[in-house]
Amino acid sequence: MEEERPSYGELEQRCRRAESLLEVLLLGSVVPGDDGVETPLSAAWWDASGVSAARSLQGALLDAIPAPVFYKDLSGRYLGVNRAFAEFQGCPAGAFVGKTVYDVAPPELAEQYHAKDLELFRDGEMQVYASQMRNAQGELRDVVFHKAPLRGADGAVRGLIGVIQDVTERNRAEEALARSQGFLRTLVDTIPDLIWLKDPQGVFLSCNPPFERFLGAQEEEILGRRDEDFLDRDQAAFFREHDRLAAEAGGPRVNEEWLVFRDGSYQGLFETIKTPMWDLEGNLVGVLGISRDITAHKRTEEALRAGEELWRSYVENAPYGIFVTDGKRRILQANAEACRMSGYSEEELLARSLPDLLVPDSLPEALSAFQEVLETGRSYRELGFATRAGEPRRWSLAEVRLSPTRFLGYARDITARLRAQREREQLREQLLHSQKMESVGRLAGGVAHDFNNMLGVILGQAEIALARTEPSNPLHGALKEIRKAAARSADLTRQLLAFARKQASAPQVLDLNETVEGLLGILHRLLGEDIRLDWIPGEGGTVRMDPAQVDQILANLCVNARDAIDGVGRIVIATARTTLREAPKEPVYGVAVPGEYAVLSVGDDGFGMDEETRSHLFEPFFTTKVPGQGTGLGLATVYGLVTQNRGFLQVDSAPGKGSTFRVYLPWFDEAPSVAPDGEGGEVSARSQGETLLLVEDEPAILRVVKILLEGLGYRVLAAGTPREALELARRHRDDIRLLVTDVVMPEMNGRELAEAVQSVSSRIRCLFMSGYAANVLAERGIPAGARLLQKPFSSSELAAKVREVLDLP
Structure with missing residues (x-):
């Protein structure tokens, strides 16, 4: 027989008497019956006619609860949720009925929810556990689930009801608090001072690592114990007394005390601040102590006090001048160095003001410096001073405002330093000029190489064509003109290298007059239209030296003469022959050895030189020209080239009377070895049937030189690369007498190739060809004495050089 159902009022009273939120919720909950129809829980309390009232009360209770609430049947399906749950999930409350957690939650969370539901259904016990739940905004929130079983009239579990508590903000606050506490703890642990906290009874509550080292124990060993547990009785009593005094003072109390670390590793003087700690009600909760090691600080104070006397001694013996002045710039105190720098005695300085020592030009700058020290407290200037003897000096003066x-x-006397600085700056500028000239020289060397290669092809092809053309042929004259123009162009290239001091040194016997005449054209262009160039050839004779060096000597002397002329003027180049029987009475530059000399002189009608200028004339970097118009290396180069060839110089000059430079070169009693006009001669040094290995990476030059050599009767094995040359050398090692090779090539350079070929057969001799400058040849390892044929060359030069190398003993 069914139990009589209660009235709505009785149901309300039962709810009011419920001991917990879950109990209230249980009173109004329904569970599914065996036939699948929902019936009120505790069916014995009410029958079907009371369901409406119960559900009405249940809904009102659930929606009034701000926390999300839900209840499910044994299959895990939602029977209902409250308004807070629906708002949290972002769906209407009715949308959850009949669904499971797999329908409304991410898979990984649904598995956890379902597993906990099954556990509750099995054990029938209430659950409280932490988890996570995604809200309507998609944010994963930290939550705590409170779940309880729903039982039927027979006491069997028919479902569950749950309340969700969102603890995200609480967790965040706890994490922030933990971080803050961790930061504060790290801060305290990092501070090198000793820090500790005691309660009113003197029991340690906390401490940092430096305090642990002081007591020689870990924090966990210190907490809960007192000073007496670690220190001797007297020291413990001392600390306790100062704890009491700090508490009585009601605020921080400072004292100094010597502390000895328990393990004896350190002792020092510490400044200790003890501060009483109070709660909100004004009750003493403990004493905070902080001890800072002031041993070094105290020692510094003592050192400062002891250093006052040293300071006075230092001022008197300082290596720079020290002045103390008043607001009117009168000198109140001056040390010994200030007296030495100025030349005044101390009494004389104390009777003067600082401006009295300045040169007039520095007064405005000194006034500006004093204004600066008034405004900013310090100033620095470099000013002109005059000593007591009137000697101008330069001082650096730094001032600070004491009051x-x-x-x-x-003050420091920087006169010598500034002079040295100016000299260094001049040297730096000279070096920059020198480096610029070196760059120009490298450029000239590279350009000359390219021209030499092209001119080599032109000159060679012209000679080949001439050899195949009858003199009566009209083309024969044209070809001679082409050859002549190529030879002159090659000479211009050689002169370009001479100006750049990059010409490979190749001494030969020269007719001095013919060599000078060959350079007159370029000298006219170099000197300009305002300068008249006169050439007075005498018995110049023959000398043995590199023609490029002659060109360079003449060019430098002419440029120097041109720069000595203001506007329109005249330069005279002359040659002569002289015999020196004894050392000259006039000054000479170099070593004058008695003997026969060819004399090359260059004179001008410029402004001339005084004796002081002449004494520095050939010093490197010495120049009388304005900055940017000379390096000071021209005459030094002339001196080096002349002395290198065992010659010497004489200079006649006076202010307003111009200058004459005379270059004395040893007379060489032999006929010139090379025709200077570039016409070439008959090819007489012909082949004796030898086999030559020719190596050149420029195909046009390779073809021309091969034809020329074959025209001389040689058997020529031609190779365009070092690799091909080595292969030919191996195959014809018994036949090849001479390797004729370019210097700069891919794969390996000429020197390396020569070494490789001579390792195949040591009887093979080597002749290098190159259009590069001397510095490039040196970089490629070509020694100065190596047999070298400078590009471009004529067929006669080629024939002579090849024959010369082949005929070497």
């Missing part, structure tokens, strides 16, 4: 009416100045 509104006292100023301290430090």
Whole structure:
């Protein structure tokens, strides 16, 4: 027989008497019956006619709860949720009925929810556990689930009801608090001072690592114990007394005390601040102590006090001048160095003001410096001073303001330093000029190489064509003109290298007059239209030296003469022959050895030189020209080239009377070895049937040289690369007499190729060809004495050089 159902009022009273939120919720909950129809829980309390009232009360209770609430049947399907649950999930409350957690939650969370539901259904016990739940905004929130079983009239579990508590903000606050506490703890642990906290009874509550080292124990060993547990009785009593005094003072109390670390590793003087700690009600909760090691600080104070006397001694013996002045710049104190720098005695300085020592030009700058020290407290200037003897000097003066009416100045005599600095700057500028000339020289060397290669092809092809053309042929004259123009162009290239001092040194016997005449054209262009160039050839004779060096000597002397002329003027180049029987009475530059000399002189009608200028004439970097118009290396180069060839110089000059430079070169009693006109001669040094290995990476030059050599009767094995040359050398090692090779090539350079070929057969001799400058040849390892044929060359030069190398003993 069914139990009589209660009235709505009785149901309300039962709810009011419920001991917990879950109990209230249980009173109004329904569970599914065996036939699948929902019936009120505790069916014995009410029958079907009371369901409406119960559900009405249940809904009102659930929606009034701000926390999300839900209830499910044994299959895990939602029977209902409250308004807070629906708002949290972002769906209407009715949308959850009949669904499971797999329908409304991410898979990984649904598995956890379902597993906990099954556990509750099995054990029938209430659950409280932490988890996570995604809200309507998609944010994963930290939550705590409170779940309880729903039982039927027979006491069997028919479902569950749950309340969700969102603890995200609480967790975040706890994490922030933990981080803050961790930061504060790290801060305390990092501070090198000793820090500790005691309660009113003197029991340690906390401490940092430095305090642990002081007591020689870990924090966990210190907490809960007192000073007496670690220190001797007297020291413990001392600390306790100061704890009491700090508490009585009601605020921080400072004292100094010597502390000895328990393990004896350190002792020092510490400044200790003890501060009483109070709660909100004003009750003493403990004493915070902080001890800072002031041993070094105290020692510093003592050192400062002891250093005052040293300071006075230092001022008197300082290596720079020290002045103390007042607001009117009168000197109140000066040290010994200030007296030495100025030349005044101390009494004389104290009777003067600082401006009295300045040169007039520095007064405005000194006034500006004093204004600066008044405004900013310090100033620095480099000013001109005059000594007691009137000698101008340059001082660096640094001033600081000691008080509104006292100023301290430090002065150094920087005259010598500034002079040395100016000299270094001049040397630096000279070096820059030298480097610029070196760059120009490298450029000239590279350009000359390219021209030499092209001119080599032109000159060679012209000679080949001439050899195949009858003199009566009209083309024969044209070809001679082509050859002549190519030879002159090659000479211009050689002169370009001479100006750049990059020409490979190749001494030969020269007719001095013919060599000078060959350079007159370029000298006219170099000197300009305002300068008249006169050439007076005498018995110049023959000398043995590199023609490029002659060109360079003449060019430098002419440029120097041109620069000595203001506007329109005249330069005279002359040659002569002289016999020196004894050392000259006039000054000479170099070593004058008695003997026969060819004399090359260059004179001008410029402004001339005084004796002081002549004494520095050939010094490197010495120049009388304005900055940017000379390096000071021209005459030094002339001196080096002349002395290198066992010659010497004489200079006649006076202000307003111009200058004459005479270059003395040893006379060489032999006929010139090379025709200077570039016409070439008959090819007489012909082949004796030898086999030559020719190596050149420029195909046009390779073809021309091969034809020329074959025209001389040689058997020529031609190779365009070092690799091909080595292969030919191996195959014809018994036949090849001479390797004729370019210097700069891919794969390996000429020197390396020569070494490789001579390792195949040591009887093979080597002749290098190159259009590069001397510095490039040196970089490629070509020694100065190596047999070298400078590009471009004529067929006669080629024939002579090849024959010369082949005929070497």
